[in-house]
Amino acid sequence: MKKIVKTLTVIILTVLISATLCFGDANTTFSYPTAKLDVSDISFYQPSSDITPYPVARSKKVKNIIFCIGDGMGLSQVEASRLKAAGSAGVLYMERMPFVGLNRTHSANALVTDSAAAVTALACGIKTNNGILGMAPDKTKYQTILEAAKNKGKRTGLVATCGITHATPAGFASHVKSRNNRAKIAEQMLANKVNVMLAGGWEYFLPKSHLGSKRKDERNLIEEAKSAGYEYIQTPQELSSAKSLYLLGLFQPGALTTNPPEPTLAELAEKAIEVLNCKKKGFFLMVEGSQIDWACHDNNIDNAVKQTLLFDQAVKVAIDFALKDKHTLVVVTADHETGGLTIPGGDLAGKKIDTKWSTGGHSAMDVPIYAFGPRAEIFSGVYDNTDIPKKFAKLFGIKKFPKQLK
Amino acid sequence: MAETVIRKDATADLKIKIGDRIRNGQIVSAKTNSACEQLTTLPISGTVKSIRFNGNSHEFIIVVSDTK
Numbered sequence: 460m461k462k463i464v465k466t467l468t469v470i471i472l473t474v475l476i477s478a479t480l481c482f483g484d485a486n487t488t489f490s491y492p493t494a495k496l497d498v499s500d501i502s503f504y505q506p507s508s509d510i511t512p513y514p515v516a517r518s519k520k521v522k523n524i525i526f527c528i529g530d531g532m533g534l535s536q537v538e539a540s541r542l543k544a545a546g547s548a549g550v551l552y553m554e555r556m557p558f559v560g561l562n563r564t565h566s567a568n569a570l571v572t573d574s575a576a577a578v579t580a581l582a583c584g585i586k587t588n589n590g591i592l593g594m595a596p597d598k599t600k601y602q603t604i605l606e607a608a609k610n611k612g613k614r615t616g617l618v619a620t621c622g623i624t625h626a627t628p629a630g631f632a633s634h635v636k637s638r639n640n641r642a643k644i645a646e647q648m649l650a651n652k653v654n655v656m657l658a659g660g661w662e663y664f665l666p667k668s669h670l671g672s673k674r675k676d677e678r679n680l681i682e683e684a685k686s687a688g689y690e691y692i693q694t695p696q697e698l699s700s701a702k703s704l705y706l707l708g709l710f711q712p713g714a715l716t717t718n719p720p721e722p723t724l725a726e727l728a729e730k731a732i733e734v735l736n737c738k739k740k741g742f743f744l745m746v747e748g749s750q751i752d753w754a755c756h757d758n759n760i761d762n763a764v765k766q767t768l769l770f771d772q773a774v775k776v777a778i779d780f781a782l783k784d785k786h787t788l789v790v791v792t793a794d795h796e797t798g799g800l801t802i803p804g805g806d807l808a809g810k811k812i813d814t815k816w817s818t819g820g821h822s823a824m825d826v827p828i829y830a831f832g833p834r835a836e837i838f839s840g841v842y843d844n845t846d847i848p849k850k851f852a853k854l855f856g857i858k859k860f861p862k863q864l865k
Numbered sequence: 866m867a868e869t870v871i872r873k874d875a876t877a878d879l880k881i882k883i884g885d886r887i888r889n890g891q892i893v894s895a896k897t898n899s900a901c902e903q904l905t906t907l908p909i910s911g912t913v914k915s916i917r918f919n920g921n922s923h924e925f926i927i928v929v930s931d932t933k
Contacts, residue, residue, distance in 0.1 A: 566898075568898040569899075571877060573897060573899060573923075588898060589899035589902070590899035590902060591900045625923075636900060636901075637900055638901055639901045756875050756918040819879060819925070820875055820876055820894070821876050
């Protein structure tokens with residue numbers, strides 16, 4: 460009898476909590492059913508039938524930049540994904556980009572970087588200490604390439620599969636001493652008026668009194684965003700019908716599930732490009748495959764492959780747009796490698812690959828860069844991660860970069 | 866048996882694993898020199914019951930049970 464009462468109580472509580480999350484405040488939160496799919500199922504991914512490199516662009520004019528970051532994606536993650544999805548003779552879409560380089564990832568105070576210091580290098584062009592976003596080690600704030608592009612009149616966007624206030628997307632539009640100050644990051648990102656922000660993470664945008672909120676105050680940043688002109692979206696239907704030039708799409712508390720019915724990273728990137736491409740002056744868009752890192756912290760090769768392939772689908776969307784547009788540069792890289800992954804054996808068809816992980820943390824290994832589009836050739840070679848946004852700045856005609864903020 | 870949850874930034878690998886008997890003050894991982902990382906040594910003694918990675922906070926969540 461006790462067991463029945465206990466079971467009924469659990470069922471009632473679950474229904475009540477679900478109902479509150481789904482319908483408690485229909486204007487601000489929406490919860491997807493959580494689909495637990497087999498992470499080794501990569502049937503969603505269609506490998507390229509053409510393995511030849513994409514053509515070298517004739518144009519030298521860079522109007523738009525799409526910067527794709529695979530968090531934790533080293534060469535072995537790319538190779539494992541290629542072997543699993545396309546076999547040893549196949550290629551990922553990112554591997555068809557004609558120019559390839561390597562970048563060094565150390566931070567100002569550690570050989571092994573974290574995502575905060577790494578994104579500060581990739582966004583601001585400066586080295587900083589692990590844990591810091593958008594500031595030098597002495598806490599001087601530096602302009603990000605997104606902010607500099609915006610000052611040039613370009614539209615800007617951030618798309619990720621983590622919460623929007625997680626280190627990598629946050630590093631392009633906020634400046635804080637600690638990456639853990641997520642509530643403040645949310646405020647700064649909104650104040651920065653990034654045109655498109657599509658990810659998870661509504662818990663830092665809702666007031667403390669709202670169920671699931673992680674704020675310590677009663678600010679409702681979603682209502683503030685709406686007042687500032689943003690269209691707030693939470694469902695695939697809202698995503699496809701959204702028309703505004705300012706989009707805030709927070710599809711989950713925390714990270715995206717990366718499972719249906721949620722929009723895929725590729726669909727989010729496609730929508731972002733559609734919105735940002737409205738203006739003649741061009742745009743800067745960052746697209747992050749956030750959960751490659753997470754799978755590698757778990758030393759879970761199946762999920763690492765799945766997340767890398769989801770990222771590669773988004774890269775394909777960027778390339779397809781760039782092929783048509785002719786003035787869009789697409790650059791793919793990682794902030795660091797995670798897991799110290801190697802592939803000591805396997806078969807040529809990729810049906811079986813042996814993997815070996817040397818750490819549950821990040822590693823200091825160089826990470827690959829793939830580039831396609833006008834001036835992509837300048838991304839060949841081996842250089843520091845801080846050089847990447849400096850190259851972007853030159854291509855956008857931004858005169859002073861890196862630049863301290865007052 | 867009392868359990869304590871320890872949260873540790875996941876940038877550096879842990880120097881402990883499930884089943885280890887750990888001591889207060891034992892080094893938990895290599896230094897990451899992070900501006901937001903406080904924990905470098907274990908604050909308690911006991912046995913490591915579970916370790917799980919939390920992507921949202923980018924932390925290892927370590928559960929230690931009291932061995933008394």
